[in-house]
């Protein structure tokens with residue numbers, strides 16, 4: 001039996017099994033098995049999908065955004081509009097066949113935007129170019145899910161299922177679980193809070209499915225079986241996703257209003273130029289980037305060539321961003337901006353910087 005059939009079998013059994021206290025273990029194990037087969041499916045050695053050229057686009061700029069969506073929702077129209085790059089637009093499905101990179105310039109940052117072929121249901125199992133498309137999505141700092149505002153909520157659910165199936169977890173944070181495989185000593189299980197879904201026996205059985213007999217497990221939040229499996233498999237990607245409903249020129253204002261209320265959601269029209277500035281600002285916010293300006297002694301800050309770094313980053317990361325070996329010569333930094341109590345303040349490598357801080361690095365003599 002092939003992996004796809006095995007997956008189908010398990011899914012069928014899960015659908016047939018009633019969800020209750022008595023079947024909890026059984027369902028938990030089925031989930032673990034399912035995740036195992038899905039992982040096997042994604043390994044490059046299997047031949048479940050065709051390989052196509054043009055998907056390996058070199059990473060460039062300060063962040064990478066991937067356009068994911070069903071065919072003809074307007075992905076290429078969007079790329080052509082917000083970047084200087086042209087990507088073919090047409091009213092028929094599967095116009096785009098490869099990965100087309102473009103660049104958005106915003107707040108001094110260069111954001112790489114990737115236009116991709118439309119994906120369809122079953123993409124994660126190799127339908128169409130689904131696997132390659134989703135592989136690109138996995139490399140993104142943010143997924144821009146393009147949706148057709150004239151169509152129902154099902155499109156978003158279907159796309160999320162495809163992303164989930166390949167280990168992408170959108171708009172969720174990594175489970176707060178410590179997990180380490182050991183050489184001996186059996187399974188040590190601990191929890192620092194009350195657990196509703198997991199317990200020692202279930203955890204042991206799940207680990208057995210993966211032939212893990214020695215490990216340390218410490219659960220720090222009330223996580224689900226799926227969360228635990230994610231941690232065991234360890235190859236999950238936690239990525240921010242922005243939902244963008246395009247073609248709002250075709251729907252009523254009330255409908256636009258309703259769509260826009262959903263979290264991480266923007267409603268736009270590429271054709272009628274609605275909310276086009278807002279979507280870029282929204283992407284910037286969700287990329288969670290900040291600008292830090294450098295300054296030399298006795299000179300004005302370099303407001304032209306700011307550094308773009310991840311929000312919450314420290315002086316150490318700023319130094320690394322400036323030059324690989326700068327940290328070795330680092331003595332202290334002078335900082336002006338909202339992250340300090342007074343300006344300038346003398347700070348060390350562990351100081352967390354804010355957006356628009358100005359930094360002067362003082363080297364050792």
Ligand SMILES: Nc1nc2c(ncn2[C@@H]2O[C@H](COP(=O)(O)OP(=O)(O)OP(=O)(O)O)[C@@H](O)[C@H]2O)c(=O)[nH]1
Pocket residue numbers: 069070071072073074075076077078088089090091092093094095096097116117118119246247248249250268269270271272
């Ligand atoms: N009414 C309306 N039509 C739009 C809008 N944006 C794009 N379209 C049309 O939608 C069709 C598909 O646009 P594309 O940009 O090719 O869509 P795509 O998602 O790249 O499609 P594939 O590459 O085939 O997956 C074209 O006929 C566009 O003119 C919009 O805001 N409103």
Ligand SMILES: [K+]
Pocket residue numbers: 071072073089090091092093094095096
């Ligand atoms: K199209």
Ligand SMILES: [Mg+2]
Pocket residue numbers: 075076077088089095096115116117118
């Ligand atoms: Mg296209």
